[in-house]
Amino acid sequence: MALRSDWSQENCPIARAVDVFGDPWSVLVLREVMVGNRRFETLRRELGVAENILSDRLRRLVEDGMLRKEPYGGGGERPRHEYRLAPAGEDSLPILNALSTWANKHTTSPTGKTMNVYCTTCGLLSDSGVWCTACDVELAVATTAWERPIAPGIHIALAAHL
Amino acid sequence: MALRSDWSQENCPIARAVDVFGDPWSVLVLREVMVGNRRFETLRRELGVAENILSDRLRRLVEDGMLRKEPYGGGGERPRHEYRLAPAGEDSLPILNALSTWANKHTTSPTGKTMNVYCTTCGLLSDSGVWCTACDVELAVATTAWERPIAPGIHIALAAHL
Numbered sequence: 325m326a327l328r329s330d331w332s333q334e335n336c337p338i339a340r341a342v343d344v345f346g347d348p349w350s351v352l353v354l355r356e357v358m359v360g361n362r363r364f365e366t367l368r369r370e371l372g373v374a375e376n377i378l379s380d381r382l383r384r385l386v387e388d389g390m391l392r393k394e395p396y397g398g399g400g401e402r403p404r405h406e407y408r409l410a411p412a413g414e415d416s417l418p419i420l421n422a423l424s425t426w427a428n429k430h431t432t433s434p435t436g437k438t439m440n441v442y443c444t445t446c447g448l449l450s451d452s453g454v455w456c457t458a459c460d461v462e463l464a465v466a467t468t469a470w471e472r473p474i475a476p477g478i479h480i481a482l483a484a485h486l
Numbered sequence: 487m488a489l490r491s492d493w494s495q496e497n498c499p500i501a502r503a504v505d506v507f508g509d510p511w512s513v514l515v516l517r518e519v520m521v522g523n524r525r526f527e528t529l530r531r532e533l534g535v536a537e538n539i540l541s542d543r544l545r546r547l548v549e550d551g552m553l554r555k556e557p558y559g560g561g562g563e564r565p566r567h568e569y570r571l572a573p574a575g576e577d578s579l580p581i582l583n584a585l586s587t588w589a590n591k592h593t594t595s596p597t598g599k600t601m602n603v604y605c606t607t608c609g610l611l612s613d614s615g616v617w618c619t620a621c622d623v624e625l626a627v628a629t630t631a632w633e634r635p636i637a638p639g640i641h642i643a644l645a646a647h648l
Binding site (some may be wrong): 329331332333334335336337339340341342343345346347348351352357389404411412415416418419420422423424425426427428429430431433434435438439446451454472473474 | 491493494495497498499500501502503504505507508509510513514519551573574577578580581582584585586587588589590591592593595596597599600601614616633634635636
């Protein structure tokens with residue numbers, strides 16, 4: 325892993341935030357958990373990331389209160405767990421939506437497809453990633469769906485069971 | 487510089503955005519230019535960053551269309567320039583505000599001070615970093631001021647002259 329400065333004790337909240345969100349893999353792990361990919365092997369496959377990097381980012385995201393580990397299955401030889409959004413992770417949604425809005429506008433999609441934010445309260449497309457510009461409710465994880473470039477036409481209700 | 491993956495050609499806009507915003511120093515440089523610190527030496531001093539790292543990030547931010555170089559002064563032996571926000575850099579404001587909002591809520595300020603977003607149209611505090619919750623206008627660079635933890639009571643009009 326690259327040497328990394330520690331901004332967690334900085335006076336400026338933007339600096340403290342980059343201590344978490346200034347890491348590309350951490351942001352992409354949060355994106356995956358948002359769309360319901362919660363298990364190590366699924367995350368590894370979806371992100372195409374090395375196991376040691378993924379382990380490190382998951383450990384940090386749990387330590388930082390972004391994700392929580394929850395057991396699943398059982399009966400097997402070794403305990404299995406999945407990663408679900410903790411409250412600080414849920415509140416990363418406006419950041420992820422702001423990143424998406426910025427890149428839809430200022431970068432070029434290789435397929436020409438954008439990512440769209442839908443309000444699950446009214447079902448309509450929202451021009452904002454923070455509140456629904458159609459029905460005026462706040463867009464939280466529980467009330468947001470993403471239409472991703474890899475699956476046009478499909479609205480993914482975010483972290484449906486948290 | 488650390489080895490760094492290239493997400494600029496990814497299908498997902500969040501991934502393309504982390505290609506820029508997934509670097510802590512780049513985000514902090516944007517923050518400084520937002521508050522009017524535009525010159526290399528000022529940025530180096532304010533950020534406490536090594537010259538080679540700052541040079542690299544400024545070069546990348548210019549390449550990515552976030553900043554533009556503009557000559558100033560003149561008459562000296564070597565050309566001098568400062569860094570100003572380009573359109574893509576201006577549009578990073580909702581991301582910076584979202585990072586600040588998240589960290590105000592989910593991290594601990596060593597001084598107990600938060601960062602606050604003010605609308606320069608009505609002069610009032612906004613609970614949102616995207617639009618003014620007092621007078622309902624959109625918060626762009628030209629209509630936003632920050633009250634930073636290092637200077638409570640002072641409203642800094644962002645990038646006043648872009």
